[in-house]
Amino acid sequence: MTDPADPNAPPDQSESPGRTNRITPRTPAENAQLALLLEVAGTPKPGNVDREHEYSDLRFEHFLAGTIGAREGLAMAAAGEPVGEAFERAARGMATQRGGNTHFGALLLLTPLVQAAAAEDLTPGGTAAVVASTTVADASDFYRTFEHVDVAVAEPPDGWGDLDVRRGEAAIPALHERDLTLQDVMESSAERDGVAREWVARFERSFRLADRLATLKGPIGDRTSRAYLEALAAEPDTFVAINHNAETAREVTDRAAAVLSGEVDPGGVEQFADELIEREINPGTTADITAGGLFVALERGLEI
């Protein structure tokens, strides 16, 4: 307890902790890359590629190359370049490997987070300010990204047929006509896509995951695995819902909760991981949010 009137008390950080707690030896772009590497290294992360699990056509090394390829775009975000342009560059660089889409969702989270960190306001409010500052040009660059990367996406909402992201550049005139910013685009997808939901909900799951990483004990790979499982148990993964269906997403969430509650034996998490890989069920959104949380934790001084 400190006396609120004590002139020697540390300044009240509750208003904007992001402004004062940047205590990392790395730049924001470097922490973003390290977050991507720690995410893929954390094992087990049932259904996702990690140190001990991979798919025959989507392997660990594709994630390493994807992380290196994303560097320039992440550095653009840190330098205050427009979010859409930085994201497009990061995703295009990420795709310079043979595995295909390794980090689309993670980069879509990291680009605004890096920009908020570089502005020394890595807080829910700071990310909301970045999101609110996006323009129609940012939305256009986001659509342009789909020319370079093959990504599984949800069906567009009613009335958005002309703005289906799978149309890529062809949809850009409609963005201009309807004067839609990247924030507007994310709002339209928030119901079906957990990454878009982070954009419009002040990145609350990423910040919560960062808090968990700071609280948990042990090597970072174990903490990453645990925080991922908790996030998976808390909310059905929208990438699973898109690629399979809502029932499968719910089943995976229930299984994650059962593993955490100890209803299954200690080896249960390994069996769960093997089974999801076998069924090609990949909770990619939860992995993306894990990368977002790792980035926030690293910016706040998590030591490796």
Added chain:
Amino acid sequence: MTDPADPNAPPDQSESPGRTNRITPRTPAENAQLALLLEVAGTPKPGNVDREHEYSDLRFEHFLAGTIGAREGLAMAAAGEPVGEAFERAARGMATQRGGNTHFGALLLLTPLVQAAAAEDLTPGGTAAVVASTTVADASDFYRTFEHVDVAVAEPPDGWGDLDVRRGEAAIPALHERDLTLQDVMESSAERDGVAREWVARFERSFRLADRLATLKGPIGDRTSRAYLEALAAEPDTFVAINHNAETAREVTDRAAAVLSGEVDPGGVEQFADELIEREINPGTTADITAGGLFVALERGLEI
């Protein structure tokens, strides 16, 4: 067979293949980082940290953070900054994690290789030119690095007591007095240190390993493991000789050769890996050369 007089024949590249075969989507600094990541991911690499093996105080994540930390120094090398200064910066950044020395030797190989690649002459001759261009200032920066990183090194050769690298900055006046460049320093250590030997032998083992990576088939992690084992079987590891003794280094080389020849059963390589970790025998120089070879292969267009 092409007619040597055929005007449509491709130009003769035998003189300087490095000048014409830079066909990678990544910058030299990015390829250097990716080489470090692919090196640590390749498994098994008996005695070294990899995807499936680590020491309790030197873990996989330390190598990820070390790679990210090395970025700025590697970019300096690519920009043509002095080799000594670039290396010192890379090694200091590498050390911003809790595992200690993860990449000292690998960065000492990569710094001149990156500089040669950026000059579009990644050939034995191109690396020799970089080495020959080093100055007393480069040697001083090399000695300064020992202020930041705790590295196991060989005893200095006779007459070099005042130039023991463990003296760090204190040895710099002696470098000036004796007018010694970084090339001179490497020549003095070449007999006992396999990384220094690469410097004075035109990086021949790194180039040979790159050739093997291009010839071998299968996922890059398996090729890396195989190329590492072949390099280990070809020459006793000087890092093992320094930390243990020459007999142990010879024993490890003989064991690697036996594993390759099939004298031991197919599971023998895993048993070999487990045993070296158990005995804390770490063929670090062979891992460094593996990273050098991966870099050359990536620059030449090895696809991931």
